[in-house]
Amino acid sequence: MQRWRGLDQLPGGWGRCVVTIGVFDGVHRGHQKLIAHAVQQARKRGVPCVLMTFDPHPAEVVRPGSHPAQLTTLQRRAELVEQLGVDVFCVLPFTRELSRVPAEGFAHEILVEKLHAAEVVVGENFTFGHKAAGNIELLTKLGERFGFEVASDALVSGPVERSDETDGTSVTFSSTYIRACIDAGDVVAAASALGRHHRIEGIVVRGAGRGGKELGFPTANLSTPDYTAIPADGVYAAWFTHRRRGADQPGPAMPAAVSVGSNPTFSGTERTVEAFVLDVDADFYGEHVDLDFVQRLRAMERYESVEALVEQMNADVAETRRVLGVHE
Ligand SMILES: Cc1cc2nc3c(=O)[nH]c(=O)nc-3n(C[C@H](O)[C@H](O)[C@H](O)COP(=O)(O)O)c2cc1C
């Protein structure tokens, strides 16, 4: 898969292509079906499939300060769409200037003149151009005028398994819905809509230094990129994967009990994400870590004594083993 930032990297002699457009933050089950359709159309036509996405999130440019929590890093988004068969991952820097391009100009200048789109495959709620004034009807008309076809796919919905087990509610998959699940700590519902566990990434940094020495539970403290969609405060069972500096392949997934919160027992003020990795004694400082959230075990609590916290942490570890199906 090729990766472009902006359209200056378009190779000379670029022919026609099939394009799908959107933020695609979640690369959720709706996005997956849409992208698979775009790839299928591209294969039928014998042309490349281009996925066009934006960075930063358009909301931040339109209303500064309103950047939504981010479900995937651009790097992860690229990896996920590559697995779906996309040929070109094209990131358009979303600037004020781009936000002011009217819908017709966007179609003509970007889709036609630059990309030579033969077909545009988008969801039926797709909007584009200044003030999101362009919709499928307009895109279809512009396609007739400029010579590209438009496929507007029905939005994918389905029943979502929820952690409170009142499952079966059907939802239309969207990044907004998944952000709300994560914000509420319902990583089970998020996984149901994503089609995989919600992952956060970070670099292991130094914490207060009390976990190993005082509690007997050393934790890897994660520094995460801005806007990361961190689940609600609480304790979670998760899979921990680390990548040594310079290594391109991640190590094996290891079970972890993860704490998200401000460590109220120690009157902490900073919100941290800390993983106690089971059954290993290793130094993870400086490493890149992925945490895949499987299930929320409980809320973050303030304990009256360190002994009470340690007793609860032992119970958390036992519960993590049960949830992840790993034995001592
Ligand atoms: C599984 C697990 C559960 C935890 N639960 C709580 C909790 O309920 N309340 C709390 O104040 N801290 C909790 N913590 C956080 C500990 O207070 C924290 O790991 C400890 O202060 C060490 O911090 P450090 O890594 O910065 O040294 C938990 C940590 C883990 C790994």
Ligand SMILES: Nc1ncnc2c1ncn2[C@@H]1O[C@H](COP(=O)(O)OP(=O)(O)OP(=O)(O)O)[C@@H](O)[C@H]1O
């Ligand atoms: N449930 C869905 N089924 C099929 N296509 C979808 C679905 N949701 C979004 N799309 C399409 O995927 C592309 C990317 O959309 P975008 O990332 O803006 O969607 P989203 O997940 O609904 O995000 P948000 O909730 O932030 O609006 C667009 O073409 C959009 O129409």
